[in-house]
Amino acid sequence: MIFASDNWAGAHKSIAERLLAESTGFAAAYGNSDLDRRVEARFSEIFEREVSVFFVATGTAANSLALASVQRPGGITFCHQEAHVIEDECGAPEFFSGSARLMAVNGEAGKIDPTKLSAKIAHFPEDALRHGRATAVTITQSTEIGTVYSLPEIGEISTIARKRGLPLHMDGARFANALVALNATPAEMTWKRGVDMLSFGGTKNGCWCAEAIVFFNPEQAKEMHFIRKRAAQHFSKSRFISAQFDAYFENGLWLDLARHSNGMADGLRAGIGASNSARLAWPTASNEVFAVIQKSAAKTAEEKGAKFYEWPIPAGMPDLVSEGETLVRLVTSFATTEADVDGFLKCLAA
Amino acid sequence: MIFASDNWAGAHKSIAERLLAESTGFAAAYGNSDLDRRVEARFSEIFEREVSVFFVATGTAANSLALASVQRPGGITFCHQEAHVIEDECGAPEFFSGSARLMAVNGEAGKIDPTKLSAKIAHFPEDALRHGRATAVTITQSTEIGTVYSLPEIGEISTIARKRGLPLHMDGARFANALVALNATPAEMTWKRGVDMLSFGGTKNGCWCAEAIVFFNPEQAKEMHFIRKRAAQHFSKSRFISAQFDAYFENGLWLDLARHSNGMADGLRAGIGASNSARLAWPTASNEVFAVIQKSAAKTAEEKGAKFYEWPIPAGMPDLVSEGETLVRLVTSFATTEADVDGFLKCLAA
Amino acid sequence: MIFASDNWAGAHKSIAERLLAESTGFAAAYGNSDLDRRVEARFSEIFEREVSVFFVATGTAANSLALASVQRPGGITFCHQEAHVIEDECGAPEFFSGSARLMAVNGEAGKIDPTKLSAKIAHFPEDALRHGRATAVTITQSTEIGTVYSLPEIGEISTIARKRGLPLHMDGARFANALVALNATPAEMTWKRGVDMLSFGGTKNGCWCAEAIVFFNPEQAKEMHFIRKRAAQHFSKSRFISAQFDAYFENGLWLDLARHSNGMADGLRAGIGASNSARLAWPTASNEVFAVIQKSAAKTAEEKGAKFYEWPIPAGMPDLVSEGETLVRLVTSFATTEADVDGFLKCLAA
Amino acid sequence: MIFASDNWAGAHKSIAERLLAESTGFAAAYGNSDLDRRVEARFSEIFEREVSVFFVATGTAANSLALASVQRPGGITFCHQEAHVIEDECGAPEFFSGSARLMAVNGEAGKIDPTKLSAKIAHFPEDALRHGRATAVTITQSTEIGTVYSLPEIGEISTIARKRGLPLHMDGARFANALVALNATPAEMTWKRGVDMLSFGGTKNGCWCAEAIVFFNPEQAKEMHFIRKRAAQHFSKSRFISAQFDAYFENGLWLDLARHSNGMADGLRAGIGASNSARLAWPTASNEVFAVIQKSAAKTAEEKGAKFYEWPIPAGMPDLVSEGETLVRLVTSFATTEADVDGFLKCLAA
Incomplete structure (x- = not known):
């Protein structure tokens, strides 16, 4: 009953075995092997x-270097107020981009509100030196709170970004979960809707360590070779990442894993x-579920070995939780x- | 006959199998698991x-973050002129330390000359604002050209560093190779001789990706948690590094692998x-061999499938290579x- | 009728003449002269x-370097949402501090709300690596919208900062205007109320270019010598700043100028x-006045040569301005x- | 008898008086005034x-921001080993360019040796990621040791730079002194010989504080507005710089001052x-003179009030100074x- 995070899981058998299979023999280093x-x-x-495609060590690295590649002095990247880049990366995106600023934009359901985005961007007219300048927009798919941007919603954000010439980045740490939730193709969910750069995450969905930055316009990727090297993110035995991705993609394993994961969340x-003693805090569509449950039920579940995090009450929902209740995140x-799902639900019922 | 680099090898069977064995089950992320x-x-x-101990993704990251942890504005780190940090890391050490400078010091046999180090440091009196200031010294063990600092040589460098209060870092990308070459203990080759921080490399010696920064004084490591996180080097599934190191250390595997590797170099x-048609360019003690060979022999070897790099003639050895010869590095x-060794030697004889 | 900004004025006669007087003779460079x-x-x-005391070229430099001197990786500085550091310095504070983040705190009347500050700081428990960490607080005195923190208000902020060990910085670009508004001593308005570092501005109050960083604990200033030098802010002919400050302080000129300036604002x-056709947008106490005036009056004034900026409606005051009106800032x-004041007031009456 | 540095002088009367004259009235801030x-x-x-043209506060700022404007990750700027940027700026050029490296090139007479420059650049083939990449070349005119690049020498450097697409920067802290030494026009000594960016210094030649970055191709200057603002180098009362330059240029004052200064050096x-008891250490052409003098003569001169610095013996000239002698710099x-010149020469004769 481990719902603490999808990164508490290990690696899927097919992926771990592929890594073993590829461990023999010699191959050119630094990404130059046949694999x-x-x-x-x-x-x-x-x-x-x-x-x-550029492999890097962490999702934070993927986000930070992708955003760094489009930064300029005084630059500002717009993100949702709960985005991983601004909440969970200890300032890495700013660090790698020479101190470019992240600017939080509000929005319901973990998604950037297009109107608010336009208003924020408008605060930075192109010639307003002292404020700094708009340089990028980043969205998270699926979002930090388990929701998923629809394809038109992505398009709406990219239209706003494009109007000002701002590249659009997608943090896809849980890309596959969003993809199967939308039943869309990778192309439809990205460049066909105006996404320029993608942090493509495999780690949370069954790999050990497999994160990649994807540029949809290779022209724009030229500086990334130097950016990544200087960022100490250039793996020598690159094939240990490739081996994981190779198995990950084979026969659609990655989509199967995401479907399974989302399906388990559907069960929750x-x-x-x-349930009479619990309720969903808000609707989610991917592999994250946020629930308001009795504190006693939370205690029971923990005693029976369940792992999950209590979650801070969102700023805009002060009345979400009543006395004796708590908000929890289940991933x-x-x-x-x-059995994990059933076990947890039984704790709620008890 | 792959002598291009030790990072062209995959992962040792025991390590790859351990990774498979540890891939099941759940474990706390970000370095908090039992393993x-x-x-x-x-x-x-x-x-x-x-x-x-802090795991990071690459040797460049280990070097860069270790050095960054002791930097201050205007800081200067002294390294050998052929050190990996200054020659092969695309400016990463400077980048992570907020632009602190690397200053090359000459020295025979790939090692910093203590007298020259003292002279360089003396160029930066403590109150000489405009020059910048001395902040650290780093040595590479074993060195970039296959030699190994003796224990007294390490002590001599650290004595100079300590006299000015400069922390001493050791780049141990090939730490195990040096250790078995000296038949020393890890303690003797590091903190007992005045080393403060170590980049401990496992990748080149049989791991997939296993690099760690080791602080011998945990007090000095406090900032590293934030430095590493901000550097996007904090693995979520940290146990995939731990599993490698666990197998690496078991029953002295790491030393056996280094002994094997050095032994193969002994054969070369x-x-x-x-040989009549080749000679050692200079004496080496670890798993790197530098040889002056006939160009024709080099060609023969390559045709038979051998991989190795031609090496630039060192600045101080203009007469090393005669016409018709070439300098090569064999790792x-x-x-x-x-069989690899014998096969290569046969090419020389041919 | 120039009310655009206090930096549209030139230099006070006494200051400009002192600069001329000091222009002869030789003196040690880089801050080492007798003067x-x-x-x-x-x-x-x-x-x-x-x-x-450290002279620097601009108020932005004073703020940025002072804050940089207390930054650490992942650091976060709390400031008011309308503070100069976050609104008007093009990311300089983040740049000089190695990408430390600025975090806006709301508050009435241009001042940080202590309760909100406490809440924001609490979002960053000391061990919460991923969020980053609280490292400093900065307040602006007088504020960007013409108000002035009372001495107890400053103390309240510093008490909160100290509880978490956060140094408190004061942006005193208009320090003298606040000082005479409060009728306080420099000591009372700073270190006696817990301020650790001050950006002391002379430029807006009659100097050509005279900005200084003041540390109330010289122990904490040691790194600033290197920080300033590396920031390219170390004047060679430092005495041209000293000469200005010398005249500025002589016989209390600086306080007289601020009193004059505030007095002119009192007149406005x-x-x-x-007035029947204008009103104060909010009460101010220093040399800035914010007024809601008829657009026609604004136009009249401009036609008669008045210079001032229209000001964006503050986020929390959507109903401040009715149709046909505009919000303006007068400095x-x-x-x-x-005569300037009377002339402008006449335009309003017309 | 102050020969310590040209920045020990104050400001020329015409410049100081112009500053006083311009101190009255109001003018748009931040470089937008008529002046x-x-x-x-x-x-x-x-x-x-x-x-x-971009005014900045110091020569170090001019050099650092100009070089920063052409930097990219992993970038390397080539400079002479005794250049101000690498010897005297406490790492500012690296800091402002996001840690780009400075690489020293040797050369006689304080000038980059073209052959050595080509060799150094060749060490960085365009695709050699790990070494970093060549991004700029900078020369100092007049040099740190008083010599002056001839026009063909400048052209030779720029030809090498252009072959690799590297912008050429000139550190002109003593631009005027070089100009009159060569009897060339500003155009001939810069863009007509392939210089792309110039640090134009007025401070050492009679201004209080007047440094400018000049771009000969305004297209390339676009980012500088943001770079300078973020670097805290954007003066609000910009006219106090303009006033100095206005007087500096009037009726060729700047050239007269440089001629006077060089002429005094000619006297030395x-x-x-x-002299029997002193000799020139090497030939110089601008306002710096390096002399080997008896230590007793140096002592005498100091006792009579002369100020000058002893100078370190250059690396390539170990036999320059005999026992009882010392190398001094006279500016x-x-x-x-x-009278200063005669007085000093008398001390030597004594």
Whole structure:
């Protein structure tokens, strides 16, 4: 009953075994092996166009370096107020971009409100030196609170960004979970809707460590070779990442894992929705579920071995939780079982 | 016959299998699992004192963040002119330390000359604002050109550093190779000789990706938690590093691998030393061999599948290579076989 | 009728003449002349304790370097949402501090709300790596909207900062205007109320270019020598700053100029308060006046040569301005005359 | 007899008086006044083409921001080993350019040796990620040791730079002294010989504080507005710089001052050259003279009030100074008098 985070899981068997299988023999280092090249080509197939791919060590690195690649002095990147880049990365995005600022934009359901985004951007006319200048927009898909931008919603954000010439980045730490939730193709959810750069995460969905920055316009990726090297993110034995992605993509494993993970979350959603002693804090569509539950139920679950985090009450929802209740986050993963879900729901019922 | 670099090898079977074995189950993320704790404790045992350990993604990251942790505005780190930090890291050490400068010091045999180090440091009296100020010294063990600092040589450098209060860092990307070459203990080769911080590399010696920063005084490591997080080097599934180190240390595997690797280099050294058509460019003691060989022999070897790099003639050795000859670097690894060595030597003889 | 900004004025006659008088002869560069030493000592007298003083080129430099001196990786500085550091300095404070973040805190009347400050700080428990960490608080005195923190208000902020060990910085670009508005001593308005570092501005109050960072604990200033040098803010002919400050402090000129400037603003406040066609947008106490006036009156004034800026409606005051009205900022300076004030008020009446 | 540095002088009477004259009245801030515009236009006249001009506070700022404007990750700027940027700016050039590296190139007479420059640049092939990449070249005119690049010598450096697409910067802290030494026009000594960016210094030649970055291709200057603002180098009362430059340029004052200064140095050169007890260390052409003198003569001069610095023996000239002798630097300025020169020469003779 581990719902603390999807990064508490290990690695999927197929991925771990592939890593073992690839461990023998010699191969050119720093991304120049045949396997590296094959996996790069696989990315292009998956996204239905030629893309540039850069492996990095963490999701934070993917976000930070992608954003850094489009920064300029005095630059400002707009993100949702609860975005990982601004809440959970200890200032890495600013650090790698030479101190460019992140600016929080509010919005319901964990998503940037397009009207508010326009208003924030308008605060930075192109010639207003002292305020700094708008340089990028980043969205998270799926979001930090389990929701998913619809395709038109992505398009709406990118239209605003494009009007000012701002590149649009997508933090896809849970890209696959959003993709299967929308039943969309990778292309539809990204460049076809105006996304320029993607942090493509595999770690939370069954890999050990597999994060990539994807540029949909390889022209814009040229500086990234130097940016990544200088950022100490250039793996020598690059094939240990490639091996993971190779297995991850094979026969659609990545989508299966995300479907499983979302499905487990569906189970939680259904059970909590039907419960008398618990309720969903807000609707979610991916592998994260936020629930208001009795504190006593939370205690019971923890005693029975469940792991999950209490969550801070969102700024805009002061009345969400009554006395004796608590807000919790439940995250499922490829490794979550129906028994985990049932076990947890039983704790609520008890 | 792959002698291009030790990072062209994959992962040792025991390490790759351990990674598979640890891939199941759930564990706390970000270094908080039981396995992480156990491996940290293992580091303290190996170094015979309580140490602080920080896993990072690359050797460049280990070097850069260790040096960054002791930097101050206007700071200058002294390193050998051929050091990895100054030659091969695309400016990462400077980037992570807020632009602190690296200053090259000459020295025979890939090692910092103590007299020259003293002279360089003396160029920066403590109150000489405009020059900047001395803030750290870093040495590489084993060095970039295959040599190894003796224990007294390390002590001599650290004495100079300490006289000015400069922390001493050791780049141990090939730490194990140096250790078995000296037949010393990890403690003797580091803190007992005045080393304050170590980049402890496992990747080149049989791991997939296992690099750690080791602080011998945990007091000095406090800022590293934030430095590493902000540097996007904090692995979520940290146990995939721990699992590698766990197998690496088990029953002295790491030392066995280094002994094997150095032994294969001994074979090359012996064969080249005895050859009529090749000679050692300079004596080496670890798993790197530098040889002057006939260009025709180099061509033959390459045609038979050997991989190695031609090496630039060092500044101080203009007469090293005659016409028709070339300088090459040969690096052995845990995966090098006697057949590889014999095969290469045969090419020279041919 | 120039009310655009106090930096549209030139330099006060006494200051400009002193600069001429000091232009002859030779003197040690980089702050080592007798005059430099004398002016430094004068700062200590004025603040009634030994202080460390660093001249820099701009108010932005003073703010940025002062804040940089207390930053650490992942650091966050709390400021009012309308503070100069976050609104008007193009990211300089973040840049000089290695990308430390500025976090806006709301508050009425241009002042940080202590309760909100406490809440924001509490969001960053000391061990919460991923969020970053609280490292400093900065307040502006007088504020960007013409108000002035009372002495107890300053104390309230510093008490909150101290509880978490956060140094408190004061942006005193208009320090003298606040001082005479409160009828307080420099010591009372700073270190006696818990301020650790001050940006002491002379430029807006009659100097050409005279800005200084003042540390009330010289121990904490040690790094500033290197920080300033590396920031390219170390004047060679430092005495051209000292000469200005020397005249500025002589016989209390600086306080007289601020009193004059505030007095001219009093005239505007009185006239606007009594007007039928204009009103004060909010009460102010220093040399800035914010007024809601008829657009037609604004146009008249501009046609008669008045200069002032229209001001954006503050976020919390959507109903401040009715149709046909506009919000304007009027700034007085040492060079403002009664005729300027009367002339402007007449435009309103017309 | 102040020969310590040209920045020990104050400001020339015409410049100081102009500053007083301009101190009255109001003017738009931040470089938008009529005077600012006029002085900008004057720069274009002087350089015989449209240039972009940015005032900054110090020569270090001019160098650092100019170089920063052409930097990219992993970038390397080539400079002479004794250049101000690498010896005297406490790491500012690296700091402002996001940690780009400075690389010293040797050369006789304080000038970059073109052959050595080519060799150094060749060490960085365009695709060699790990070494970093060549991004700029900077020369100092006149040099740190009083010599002057001839026009063909400048052209030779720029040809090498251009071959690799590297912008060429000139540190002109003593621009005027070089100009009159060569009897060249500003255009001939800069863009006509391939210089792209210039640090134009007025401070050492009779201004209080007047430094400017000049871009010969305004297209390349676009980012500088943001770079300078973020660097806290944007003066509010910009006209106090403009006023200095206005007087500086009027009727060729700047050239007269440089001629005077160089002429005083000629006096020193002649006297020392003819002396029995002193000799010129090397030939110089601008306002700096390096002399080997008896230690007893140095002592005598100091006792009589002369100020000058002993100078470190250059690396390549170990036999320059015999026992009982010392190497000294003598710098003349607009304020040096014939009496100063004669007085000093008498001390040598004594």
